[in-house]
Amino acid sequence: MNISKLFLTLFLLISATNLSFSQNKKDKVSAQKEFRYTNPITRDSTISMRDHFIIKVDDLWYCVGTSNPVWTGPNPGVRMLVSKDMINWKQHSFIIDAKKLPKDTPxxxxxxxxxxxxxxxxxxxxVNSGKVTKExxxxxxxxxxxxxxxDKVTGPYKLVNGPLTPQYNNDSTLFEDEDGQVYLYCSGNGLFQAKIDLKTGKLTTPIEKFLDKKQPGWPEWMVGGIEGPFVIxxxxxxxxFFSTWTRGYEVGLLKSKSPLGPWELxxxxxxxxxxxxxxxxxxAKENGYDKLFFTDTEDPYQETGHNALFIGPDGNLWNSCHYFMYEKRPYPYSQTFEPWESGPQMGxxxxxxxxxxxxIIGPTWTEQIIKY
Structure with a gap:
């Protein structure tokens, strides 16, 4: 082979390699996905809820939460929402429908x-609930x-046991450790914990209050109230993770080397x-913590709390909360208060x-782009 043919062969090989590298690069770029979202995700008064809990099953996301009315009396039950893309949500069903329960249901x-x-x-x-009576x-x-x-996420659900504790408790959550032991955590003027046997629905250790909202030596931003535990x-x-409403609605984080503590911030x-x-x-005035000094966050919300974690569209951990718009917001987010803003929505x-x-960065209120 003469010199000119040798250089031509080398040139063609290098060109082919560069073309292949360029094509692979293009393929990787084209294969990259992105997820765009703007909070609040839901903007619909008919599916307004607090305390959004999301679980992904196969290719769908399901969400349950506290339906309205929240404070004034009984609500319609446990509402379930469903979505194919984490953006567009619709009501799936009431997995517990209060209208269909017998009158003596406790x-x-x-x-x-x-x-x-x-x-x-x-x-x-x-589910956290009690029996409605005239008294x-x-x-x-x-x-x-x-x-x-x-057996299915959409039910039908059958009662295993309840009430699980002999006192007022709320915001219950479950956590399974690597050894198969399951733990129950809940709130109720503080945070509580116990071991539980799911098959019988019975606690296998006494329910223990391990953290009070006014625990000596702990920060002032907890004194208004602590609730909504979630363990990972x-x-x-x-x-x-837990929430406090002392200064609005914020999420704190505890850690421990044991599932039953001791817990520290x-x-x-x-x-x-x-x-x-x-x-x-x-x-705040009524409970004596109105003198706390803090500055407002710049977001347009009055509440972003009671969080839980779930698997998001990119396959990673995401956070869900209820996001509640602040009517007195002093910034140009929106000059018009829309009807859906009068209730909590998903964030x-x-x-x-x-x-x-x-x-967790945020809470956000402008369009976010996640590439994966």
Missing amino acids: YNGRFWAPEIHFIQGKYWLT DPKGMSTHSIWLFSA KKEGTYFM ASPEPIFGTRKKGYRTEM IEPVHYKDGMFY
Whole structure:
């Protein structure tokens, strides 16, 4: 082979290699996906809920939460929403329909903060409610935790046991450890924990209050109230997310080397949420924490709290909360208060983990683009 033919062969080989590299690069770029979202995700008064809990099953996302009316009396039951894309949500059903319950049902009250966990091949629904009577029209004196199970996420759900505790408890959640042991966590003027046997629905250890909202030595941003625990294990550490409404609605984070503690703050400040001095001022004054000093967050919300984690569209952990617009917002978010803004709506954000700590950026209110 002469020199000219040799250079021509080398040129063709290099060109082919560069073309292949360029094509592979183009293929990778074209294969990259993106997810666009703007909070609040839902903007519909008919499916307004608090305490959104999302679970992904196959290619669909399901959501349950606390339906309206929240404070004034019984609500219609446990509403389930469904979505194919995490953006467009519609009502699927009431997996507990209050209208269809017998009058003597002992859990026919408010149906607060339901959650669905897939554990040991079944779906386990926790509901917090009590019995409505003439003397107790909101069912608060018997308000506690009820456990249901189903073979499918959409039900039908059958009662396993309840009430699970002998006192007022709320915001129950379940966590299965790697050894198969399941734990129950809940709130009720503080945070509580116990081991539970799901098959019988019975606690196998006494329910223990391990953290009070006015725990000595703990920060002032907890004194208004703490609620909504959610537990996850990462790299051998147990993390418990919880919410507080002292300054608006914020999410704090605890950590422990054991599922039953002792628990300590993973961060001295909330890791997520909104703060507004003009929100719940009467409650703050009545309970003696109206003198706390803090600055408002720039977001247009009065509440972003009661969080839970779920698998998002990119296959990673995401956070769900109810996002509640602040009517007194002093910034040019919107000059018109839309009807849907008068109630809580669904909000979501990606969850980040780095150097032994969870982070949630936000809450956001402009379009976000997640590439994966």
